[in-house]
Amino acid sequence: MAKIDLLFYLGAFLFCSGLLIVFTKKNAIMILLGIELMLNAANLNLVLFNSQKTGLEGQLFALFVIIVAVCEAAVGIAIILKTYHYYHTSVPDQISELKEKP
Amino acid sequence: MELRLTEISDSAVNLLPELIITTSLIASIIIGLIITKNRQAILHALALVTYLVTFLIVIQRWPSQPSSLFGGMLRLDDFSSFFKLLFLVGGFLTILISTKKKEATASEYILLINAIVLGSCLLSMSMHFVMVLLSIELVSLSSYILAGFGFDKKSSEGSLKYFLFGTVATACMIYGFSLIYGLSGTLDFSASQFVSTLSNSSSTLVLIGSFLILAGFLFKITAVPFHLWAPDVYESAPTPIVAFLSIVPKLAGLAILVKVVLAVNLFGQSGYPWQTIISVIALASIVVGNLSALPQTNPKRMLAYSSVAQSGFLLIGLATLSMEGIHFLMFYSVIFLLMNFLVFSTLNQYEHEGEMLTVDSFAGLGRVSFFPAFSMLIGMVALTGLPPTAGFTAKLLIFSSLWASYAETSTGILLILFVTGLIATVVSLFFYLKIPYFLFLKEVPANSVPTKSSGSGNVLHLILVIVLIYLFIQPGVLMGWINQITFVL
Numbered sequence: 001m002a003k004i005d006l007l008f009y010l011g012a013f014l015f016c017s018g019l020l021i022v023f024t025k026k027n028a029i030m031i032l033l034g035i036e037l038m039l040n041a042a043n044l045n046l047v048l049f050n051s052q053k054t055g056l057e058g059q060l061f062a063l064f065v066i067i068v069a070v071c072e073a074a075v076g077i078a079i080i081l082k083t084y085h086y087y088h089t090s091v092p093d094q095i096s097e098l099k100e101k102p
Numbered sequence: 103m104e105l106r107l108t109e110i111s112d113s114a115v116n117l118l119p120e121l122i123i124t125t126s127l128i129a130s131i132i133i134g135l136i137i138t139k140n141r142q143a144i145l146h147a148l149a150l151v152t153y154l155v156t157f158l159i160v161i162q163r164w165p166s167q168p169s170s171l172f173g174g175m176l177r178l179d180d181f182s183s184f185f186k187l188l189f190l191v192g193g194f195l196t197i198l199i200s201t202k203k204k205e206a207t208a209s210e211y212i213l214l215i216n217a218i219v220l221g222s223c224l225l226s227m228s229m230h231f232v233m234v235l236l237s238i239e240l241v242s243l244s245s246y247i248l249a250g251f252g253f254d255k256k257s258s259e260g261s262l263k264y265f266l267f268g269t270v271a272t273a274c275m276i277y278g279f280s281l282i283y284g285l286s287g288t289l290d291f292s293a294s295q296f297v298s299t300l301s302n303s304s305s306t307l308v309l310i311g312s313f314l315i316l317a318g319f320l321f322k323i324t325a326v327p328f329h330l331w332a333p334d335v336y337e338s339a340p341t342p343i344v345a346f347l348s349i350v351p352k353l354a355g356l357a358i359l360v361k362v363v364l365a366v367n368l369f370g371q372s373g374y375p376w377q378t379i380i381s382v383i384a385l386a387s388i389v390v391g392n393l394s395a396l397p398q399t400n401p402k403r404m405l406a407y408s409s410v411a412q413s414g415f416l417l418i419g420l421a422t423l424s425m426e427g428i429h430f431l432m433f434y435s436v437i438f439l440l441m442n443f444l445v446f447s448t449l450n451q452y453e454h455e456g457e458m459l460t461v462d463s464f465a466g467l468g469r470v471s472f473f474p475a476f477s478m479l480i481g482m483v484a485l486t487g488l489p490p491t492a493g494f495t496a497k498l499l500i501f502s503s504l505w506a507s508y509a510e511t512s513t514g515i516l517l518i519l520f521v522t523g524l525i526a527t528v529v530s531l532f533f534y535l536k537i538p539y540f541l542f543l544k545e546v547p548a549n550s551v552p553t554k555s556s557g558s559g560n561v562l563h564l565i566l567v568i569v570l571i572y573l574f575i576q577p578g579v580l581m582g583w584i585n586q587i588t589f590v591l
Contacts, residue, residue: 079258082261086254
């Protein structure tokens with residue numbers, strides 16, 4: 001039981017550090033990395049909780065999450081590349097043509 | 103979960119509308135590759151025919167017994183059919199108003215719109231977290247790309263911001279799914295096991311998990327505090343796309359939000375005050391949306407904040423957590439679709455004639471050509487919620503259900519929501535009527551070029567205006583239809 005608790009806390013830690021990276025890092029690529037950490041935290045949880053139950057629902061869900069993460073990264077990098085083409089930077093803070101105009 | 107081949111083939115028959123959209127999606131890729139002459143006309147015609155046929159198929163099955171498909175992954179009932187009809191109308195109108203856009207020549211444009219409609223249809227039927235994730239991602243990923251379809255500096259920026267906010271919301275949602283899965287032991291949120299285990303659990307993780315899940319949906323419906331992407335995306339994306347993104351993904355998010363909130367509320371057995379939470383979100387959306395819209399000078403940015411406020415009004419229907427409230431929410435959804443399309447389509451028509459970057463550029467145009475300005479006026483009046491448009495009826499119904507709910511439970515937050523909603527409606531007059539004010543009451547600048555309006559666009563606007571006024575006089579036609587929908591989870 002203690003092992004399961006430990007792994008659950010590891011998942012929560014991964015999620016929180018992912019969220020922290022998203023909020024503190026400036027570069028869009030680093031934000032993508034943070035998002036991957038958050039998704040992996042969810043995967044860890046899913047597989048962990050599945051081990052206490054019958055069936056494979058959780059593990060299958062984890063597989064789907066991996067697939068979705070790949071699609072997101074593909075679309076995301078394409079969008080970042082497109083923005084880089086116009087702004088010559090991938091730091092969202094420096095990409096700010098759209099903002100509140102008084 | 104035992105899935106036999108016969109069950110899959112039986113389920114596939116019920117999935118005919120989605121299969122048709124998928125076929126059309128694949129066909130548009132092939133057409134885009136092999137046909138070069140008249141490609142745009144063919145693609146648009148194909149999409150229009152697809153939506154029309156699908157619409158007829160969905161309507162022909164109305165009303166139907168709820169049937170569970172693919173081992174409980176999806177459920178086809180009148181609630182989801184109703185929202186499917188709205189998505190199809192939304193897709194149809196979008197294709198119709200984007201025929202003259204240069205962005206719309208690419209086959210990917212039609213493909214992505216098809217994909218969003220498909221994802222939204224599946225999302226409104228989802229009963230299982232795996233299905234929710236897959237369909238919400240189909241909608242999201244296509245929206246991120248569509249938002250960048252202006253192919254210029256601004257729209258790539260809008261697309262990037264949309265993507266970054268969106269993926270974080272999705273990641274939170276998936277973590278929420280995993281927590282709720284661990285606590286309830288099932289991913290099927292309509293299962294009896296889901297309700298029984300969660301109502302016995304006293305862990306705070308239930309609240310955290312549920313809220314993380316809702317974050318993903320609230321992002322889709324641009325509710326506060328997940329609305330930050332909306333103004334940038336609305337300002338930068340092509341107008342038909344903005345019209346589409348402000349309606350179809352939003353209503354899809356709303357449909358699944360209703361289902362999931364009712365599920366996590368555990369039919370009133372939940373120990374957590376879900377009614378208060380939804381009310382606070384609705385309240386924040388109304389206040390932030392209306393106040394931020396006031397100083398805006400860019401019409402699309404203003405409409406983005408208006409859309410945030412409209413989400414708040416839609417959420418009021420859900421905050422009552424009653425059957426009646428949800429019926430009125432569905433009524434409001436229909437009216438919202440019509441009025442939002444009217445406004446964006448008129449805006450689109452003006453944009454054909456020149457850049458419309460600020461509200462000032464509308465000055466006096468109503469005197470030059472009357473009809474587009476008139477449809478803009480009706481659209482704005484409807485969004486404000488004034489008679490003689492159905493926008494008034496929708497607001498009246500949703501506030502009356504809120505009042506009924508307050509009279510029943512006398513929860514303080516509902517009263518605050520009621521009063522704030524009414525005050526916000528008055529405040530919204532100032533920004534909604536700004537464009538009509540410039541159109542009709544300002545002088546035409548001396549250096550302006552006289553413009554002429556297109557005939558086909560006017561016919562579409564006229565139809566929308568007539569429907570909006572007709573539903574004000576005869577709301578019973580639509581309400582009678584909606585009242586047939588019994589909603590069981």
